[in-house]
Amino acid sequence: MDEKLPTRAENYSEWYNQVILRSELADYAPVRGCMVVRPYGWSLWEAIQQSLDRRFKATGHVNAAFPLLIPMSFLEKEKEHVEGFSPELAVVTVGGGEKLEEPLVVRPTSETIIGSMYAKWVRSYRDLPILINQWGNVVRWEMRTRLFLRTLEFYWQEGHTAHATQEEAEAETRRILDIYTHFAINDAAVPIIPGKKSNAEKFAGADRSYTIEAMMGDTKALQAGTSHNLGQNFAKAFEIRFLDVNNEQQYAWTTSWGLSTRFIGAIIMTHGDDKGLVMPPRLAPIQAVIVPIFKTDAEKAEVMPVVDRLRQELKDIRIHVDDRTEVTPGFKFNDWELRGVPLRIEVGPKDVKNHTVTFARRDIPGKEGKTFVSQDQLSGRVKEMLDEIHTSLFEKARAFRDAHIHDPKDYAELQEVVKEGWAYSWWCGSAECENKVKEDTKATTRCIPLDQPGGTGRCIVCGQPAHEKVYFAKAY
Amino acid sequence: MDEKLPTRAENYSEWYNQVILRSELADYAPVRGCMVVRPYGWSLWEAIQQSLDRRFKATGHVNAAFPLLIPMSFLEKEKEHVEGFSPELAVVTVGGGEKLEEPLVVRPTSETIIGSMYAKWVRSYRDLPILINQWGNVVRWEMRTRLFLRTLEFYWQEGHTAHATQEEAEAETRRILDIYTHFAINDAAVPIIPGKKSNAEKFAGADRSYTIEAMMGDTKALQAGTSHNLGQNFAKAFEIRFLDVNNEQQYAWTTSWGLSTRFIGAIIMTHGDDKGLVMPPRLAPIQAVIVPIFKTDAEKAEVMPVVDRLRQELKDIRIHVDDRTEVTPGFKFNDWELRGVPLRIEVGPKDVKNHTVTFARRDIPGKEGKTFVSQDQLSGRVKEMLDEIHTSLFEKARAFRDAHIHDPKDYAELQEVVKEGWAYSWWCGSAECENKVKEDTKATTRCIPLDQPGGTGRCIVCGQPAHEKVYFAKAY
Numbered sequence: 001m002d003e004k005l006p007t008r009a010e011n012y013s014e015w016y017n018q019v020i021l022r023s024e025l026a027d028y029a030p031v032r033g034c035m036v037v038r039p040y041g042w043s044l045w046e047a048i049q050q051s052l053d054r055r056f057k058a059t060g061h062v063n064a065a066f067p068l069l070i071p072m073s074f075l076e077k078e079k080e081h082v083e084g085f086s087p088e089l090a091v092v093t094v095g096g097g098e099k100l101e102e103p104l105v106v107r108p109t110s111e112t113i114i115g116s117m118y119a120k121w122v123r124s125y126r127d128l129p130i131l132i133n134q135w136g137n138v139v140r141w142e143m144r145t146r147l148f149l150r151t152l153e154f155y156w157q158e159g160h161t162a163h164a165t166q167e168e169a170e171a172e173t174r175r176i177l178d179i180y181t182h183f184a185i186n187d188a189a190v191p192i193i194p195g196k197k198s199n200a201e202k203f204a205g206a207d208r209s210y211t212i213e214a215m216m217g218d219t220k221a222l223q224a225g226t227s228h229n230l231g232q233n234f235a236k237a238f239e240i241r242f243l244d245v246n247n248e249q250q251y252a253w254t255t256s257w258g259l260s261t262r263f264i265g266a267i268i269m270t271h272g273d274d275k276g277l278v279m280p281p282r283l284a285p286i287q288a289v290i291v292p293i294f295k296t297d298a299e300k301a302e303v304m305p306v307v308d309r310l311r312q313e314l315k316d317i318r319i320h321v322d323d324r325t326e327v328t329p330g331f332k333f334n335d336w337e338l339r340g341v342p343l344r345i346e347v348g349p350k351d352v353k354n355h356t357v358t359f360a361r362r363d364i365p366g367k368e369g370k371t372f373v374s375q376d377q378l379s380g381r382v383k384e385m386l387d388e389i390h391t392s393l394f395e396k397a398r399a400f401r402d403a404h405i406h407d408p409k410d411y412a413e414l415q416e417v418v419k420e421g422w423a424y425s426w427w428c429g430s431a432e433c434e435n436k437v438k439e440d441t442k443a444t445t446r447c448i449p450l451d452q453p454g455g456t457g458r459c460i461v462c463g464q465p466a467h468e469k470v471y472f473a474k475a476y
Numbered sequence: 477m478d479e480k481l482p483t484r485a486e487n488y489s490e491w492y493n494q495v496i497l498r499s500e501l502a503d504y505a506p507v508r509g510c511m512v513v514r515p516y517g518w519s520l521w522e523a524i525q526q527s528l529d530r531r532f533k534a535t536g537h538v539n540a541a542f543p544l545l546i547p548m549s550f551l552e553k554e555k556e557h558v559e560g561f562s563p564e565l566a567v568v569t570v571g572g573g574e575k576l577e578e579p580l581v582v583r584p585t586s587e588t589i590i591g592s593m594y595a596k597w598v599r600s601y602r603d604l605p606i607l608i609n610q611w612g613n614v615v616r617w618e619m620r621t622r623l624f625l626r627t628l629e630f631y632w633q634e635g636h637t638a639h640a641t642q643e644e645a646e647a648e649t650r651r652i653l654d655i656y657t658h659f660a661i662n663d664a665a666v667p668i669i670p671g672k673k674s675n676a677e678k679f680a681g682a683d684r685s686y687t688i689e690a691m692m693g694d695t696k697a698l699q700a701g702t703s704h705n706l707g708q709n710f711a712k713a714f715e716i717r718f719l720d721v722n723n724e725q726q727y728a729w730t731t732s733w734g735l736s737t738r739f740i741g742a743i744i745m746t747h748g749d750d751k752g753l754v755m756p757p758r759l760a761p762i763q764a765v766i767v768p769i770f771k772t773d774a775e776k777a778e779v780m781p782v783v784d785r786l787r788q789e790l791k792d793i794r795i796h797v798d799d800r801t802e803v804t805p806g807f808k809f810n811d812w813e814l815r816g817v818p819l820r821i822e823v824g825p826k827d828v829k830n831h832t833v834t835f836a837r838r839d840i841p842g843k844e845g846k847t848f849v850s851q852d853q854l855s856g857r858v859k860e861m862l863d864e865i866h867t868s869l870f871e872k873a874r875a876f877r878d879a880h881i882h883d884p885k886d887y888a889e890l891q892e893v894v895k896e897g898w899a900y901s902w903w904c905g906s907a908e909c910e911n912k913v914k915e916d917t918k919a920t921t922r923c924i925p926l927d928q929p930g931g932t933g934r935c936i937v938c939g940q941p942a943h944e945k946v947y948f949a950k951a952y
Contacts, residue, residue: 029543030550030592031580039538039608046539062515063522067505068544068582068613068629069566074506090545091570092582096617097563104507106544106568106582116506126802132515137544137612141572152571153544326602 005338007274012218019268020147023277023339033145033152037261040339043285045155045261049135051187051283052157052259055179061131061159066113068137069104074112077237081111084204088140090152106139111205111230111256114160115238122252124243125164129172133159148265149222149476156260162240162252166231169253170208173229176257177210180225188263189280189390190214190270191398192224193471195447200434203256207231213446213471215401216269219421221446221473224266227257265476270397271363277340278362280393281386287318288382289341293329293348302352306375310347310357313379317386337362342389343382351375363389363396405471414460414472418443422473426457426466433461437472446471481814483750488694495744496623499753499815509621509628513737516815519761521631521737525611527663527759528633528735531655537607537635542589544613545580550588553713557587560680564616566628582615587681587706587732590636591714598728600719601640605648609635624741625698625952632736638716638728642707645729646684649705652733653686656701664739665756665866666690666746667874668700669947671923676910679732683707689922689947691877692745695897697922697949700742703733741952746873747839753816754838756869757862763794764858765817769805769824778828782851786823786833789855793862813838818865819858827851839865839872881947890936890948894919898949902933902942909937913948922947 005022006014020026025041028034037045053063069092075082090106093099107113118130139153148154159176163169177194184192192212202209206228214224234240235251244250271278281287292307294300304323311321320341322332329346336344346358357378361369373381404421408414414423418441427433427445434445448470459466481498482490496502501517504510513521529539545568551558566582569575583589594606615629635652639645653670660668668688678685682704690700710716711727720726747754757763768783770776780799787797796817798808805822812820822834833854837845849857880897884890890899894917903909903921914920924946935942 027593027596030589031543031545031547034543034545036543036593037541039540042540043538045541062519064515064518065513065521065613065631067507067510067512068615069507069510071507087573089570089572090568090580092566093569094565094567094579096565096619103570104566113506117503117512120503137541139544143572155541 005274005276008217008272015272015274016265016269017147019272019276019338025264025268025277026147028147031152033142035147035151035153037155040285041264044264044267044279044283047283047285048188048259048263049157051183052179053135055183056133056157056159059131059175059179061133063134064132065134065136066110066117068107070107070110070113072103072105074116075105077112078205078234080233081205085109085140088142090139090141108138108140109256109258110134110138110158110160111234111254112238115234115240115254118160118162118252118254119238119240122162122240122242125245128162128164128242128252129168130162131159131172132161133157146265146476148261148268150262154261156258158256158258161255162235163254164242164244164250164252166253169231169255170229173208173210173227173255173257176227176255177212180212180227180257180259184212184214184224185394187280187282188267188270189282189394189397190224190266191394191401193447193449195449195471197226197447198429198434198445198470200431201445203228205230205233206256207233211447214266214270215404215422215473216266216476217272217400218269219404219473221422221471221475222262222266222269223446223475224263225257225259228255230254230256271393272340275334275365276338278393279340279342281342281390284340284342285318286320286339286341287386288314288320288343288345289336290314290319290321290345290347291329291332291336292321292323293346299349302349303347306352307347310345310375310378314382316379317382333360343385345382359385361385361389363392408460411460415441418472418474422446422471423460424469424471425460427468427470428459428462428464428466429468430459430462430464433459436461441472441474443472443474446473446475481750481752484693484748491748491750492741492745493623495748495752495814501740501744501753502623504623507628509618511623511627511629513631516761517740520740520743520755520759523759523761524664524735524739525633527659528655529611531659532609532633532635535607535651535655537609539610540608541610541612542586542593544583546583546586546589548579548581550592551581553588554681554710556709557681561585561616564618566615566617584614584616585732585734586610586614586634586636587710587730588714591710591716591730594636594638594728594730595714595716598638598716598718601721604638604640604718604728605644606638607635607648608637609633622741622952624737624744626738630737632734634732634734637731638711639730640718640720640726640728642729645707645731646705649684649686649703649731649733652703652731653688656688656703656733656735660688660690660700661870663756663758664743664746665758665870665873666700666742667870667877669923669925671925671947673702673923674905674910674921674946676907677921679704681706681709682732683709687923690742690746691880691898691949692742692952693748693876694745695880695949697898697947697951698738698742698745699922699951700739701733701735704731706730706732747869748816751810751841752814754869755816755818757818757866760816760818761794762796762815762817763862764790764796764819764821765812766790766795766797766821766823767805767808767812768797768799769822775825778825779823782828783823786821786851786854790858792855793858809836819861821858835861837861837865839868884936887937891917894948894950898922898947899936900945900947901936903944903946904935904938904940904942905944906935906938906940909935912937917948917950919948919950922949922951
């Protein structure tokens with residue numbers, strides 16, 4: 001804690017790690033590539049969970065729980081799926097002291113085991129749609145890991161739905177993309193771009209994948225949530241069939257979609273600054289911290305009753321009073337700045353005398369972020385200020401993103417701009433052009449945004465006619 | 477769904493399985509010994525989670541997440557712990573296509589991995605207490621499995637705390653036992669007996685284990701939640717040490733405590749009857765179901781607007797309107813009885829005319845459970861009725877339990893009464909007497925209740941002086 005945090009300019013990657021460790025969001029586990037999500041990090045995840053879960057339930061989804069362990073043979077039923085996931089599997093070969101006849105994989109995702117249950121449950125069109133979500137943990141044996149961004153085990157929600165028609169499945173896939181978009185913008189203040197993945201970048205086993213893509217503080221892209229239209233691929237692999245209204249057997253149409261603890265990485269790298277975390281107010285585990293300020297016992301006797309009263313008045317927001325006596329107010333200021341609490345409320349003898357408190361905004365450092373507020377208006381002003389900080393964080397992040405999105409005039413310029421930014425360019429849609437960019441620059445297609453300019457252009461790589469624009473960027 | 481549910485008297489075990497499958501609480505998974513918790517079952521678990529989580533947080537606990545995979549060597553650090561758990565382990569030996577140097581076990585419980593982190597986090601007495609809980613899944617390789625009661629994978633919360641003194645650790649262990657007791661009685665309407673486990677029955681690695689024990693509808697006992705004082709056993713195994721106020725190195729004192737999806741089994745077997753589930757109102761996924769009743773379109777046009785209005789008025793309870801058109805009201809009645817919805821509200825043309833609704837209580841079948849309630853008083857009456865049903869379920873279960881607890885006069889009578897009930901008897905505390913009962917009758921000591929009669933007696937087995945009374949019973 002004593003050494004200074006590296007700045008983002010000095011070493012972005014080390015800044016990221018140190019912010020997480022020092023703010024106690026997470027810690028390295030004694031198992032390679034695994035993390036411990038500490039209470040401060042987990043309460044952020046709980047806020048994310050509540051925010052999404054409310055939206056899922058409002059659109060008719062229900063939660064359930066499917067097994068962690070999946071027979072290896074299940075994965076093999078969908079060809080692309082097993083090819084995509086088999087290099088990343090953790091395999092249980094021994095149970096209760098005996099070698100298992102069939103190895104079980106620790107789920108890397110649950111399309112297969114859930115597909116097998118839907119096959120059992122679905123008989124008629126009346127059983128559809130099934131709109132189930134699951135909150136849980138999955139394991140993917142990654143070689144290069146980063147806290148929150150890529151860990152062997154991570155936490156997520158995975159939705160799995162089954163429908164009677166292709167149209168309904170596509171509508172569901174898009175509805176979820178809308179929910180992710182709404183959540184990211186309105187609760188996390190993360191300006192994301194919703195779009196479609198290229199064939200090369202789509203989920204193993206999907207017909208079509210959608211994503212929300214965010215730009216991090218180092219201009220790299222981060223895939224922050226995905227929604228997949230699985231077509232009939234899993235329905236055919238697992239025999240999810242139903243009698244339709246005409247009494248004919250049909251295969252169902254399925255979707256899957258997920259958002260994970262990786263999103264915490266997106267929050268850190270969208271809003272964080274050289275002092276540490278900056279929590280978006282609507283998800284912040286602590287929305288405001290009250291720091292009492294006094295030097296003498298007499299001052300303490302003046303200040304603390306006011307602090308206790310204000311704490312009561314603010315009990316419908318997530319409030320914390322830092323009444324530690326072994327550290328100075330200056331230490332506390334740094335500590336809560338590191339942890340990214342959006343609003344600090346200082347109460348000292350002068351405030352008591354003036355019947356005020358002092359607001360200090362996390363997002364605006366120093367004197368400019370300070371205002372004096374009457375104690376009578378406290379509760380209303382705190383809520384307004386939290387909304388103001390939310391909007392301000394979002395606008396700042398959007399401005400940063402837009403300043404780093406370029407429209408290169410030719411392929412040479414594209415190669416330049418993706419070094420520190422994104423290119424938004426016409427693309428013919430061919431895997432060859434996509435691959436060439438990747439090989440030449442390490443940038444990949446991030447998404448074909450839903451919001452297209454219209455018209456046609458020339459592919460930035462090959463010059464052939466192109467109907468869609470795409471974002472190219474280096475990515476986490 | 478067509479065949480009749482077996483009665484409890486005919487075949488208790490089959491009644492239990494069929495109730496779960498038909499009410500769609502859970503289903504068998506395609507992996508031996510695993511279950512799928514279906515949406516109806518998971519929403520019951522979510523209600524249990526919220527009920528407990530609120531109590532944990534109100535007493536200063538916070539949630540976090542520790543890894544699923546634990547190095548085998550960690551378990552071996554605590555001798556009793558590894559002996560207790562090693563026969564039940566699922567072991568990952570392959571990761572990312574390669575054989576692992578050290579096998580990883582899928583956590584059967586997390587004392588070891590959490591202990592290793594606490595050793596890293598705790599330096600001084602100022603870092604204590606640590607009061608962390610985790611909601612998650614664990615795997616124990618059981619040979620004989622039952623839905624909810626004993627499955628390879630199950631869901632639970634596991635609390636793990638560390639303290640500076642023995643007294644604080646014991647106080648925490650007891651505080652949690654109080655929370656479990658309060659939850660069981662006040663939210664689940666399950667009359668439990670809180671007490672201490674014998675040495676033979678305590679947790680592998682604990683100094684002392686406490687339990688809440690419940691009696692099921694077949695008079696068998698079910699351990700419904702446990703709280704362990706781990707002494708310094710894990711602190712010594714994992715080097716959880718701190719500098720105390722006198723600047724001296726001390727080992728911490730730790731506790732652990734858990735309540736799992738097994739509790740759903742307790743709810744089913746405490747309240748269920750020959751028609752199916754009976755949900756305790758405060759945890760019921762659906763607290764009241766409105767069934768509109770009409771035969772003609774004209775009647776429908778009268779009834780449905782009233783139903784829609786009443787649904788709005790009841791939106792602060794968990795309400796469901798069964799507006800299916802393809803099934804009859806009689807079918808619906810049976811269906812919701814099977815699923816145990818505490819209160820059915822019927823609205824038919826006569827009700828509309830009289831400005832009333834008809835209440836039908838799940839816990840009192842037939843006409844006696846019916847009352848007519850004015851639509852003007854609906855919301856208040858529904859809440860009162862749910863409270864009334866809660867109390868009634870609790871009293872009924874307590875009366876059943878007390879009627880099946882016996883005070884045998886000698887060992888011969890003890891052997892008789894534990895065939896269909898519990899014996900509450902003096903016990904000298906020796907493992908020999910405990911073992912003799914187990915061998916002769918299959919009954920084990922369930923708990924030494926906190927609430928003792930006082931005084932002394934003679935051990936029901938050996939006749940030696942005894943200072944405590946204990947419950948002997950056959951158990952799940």
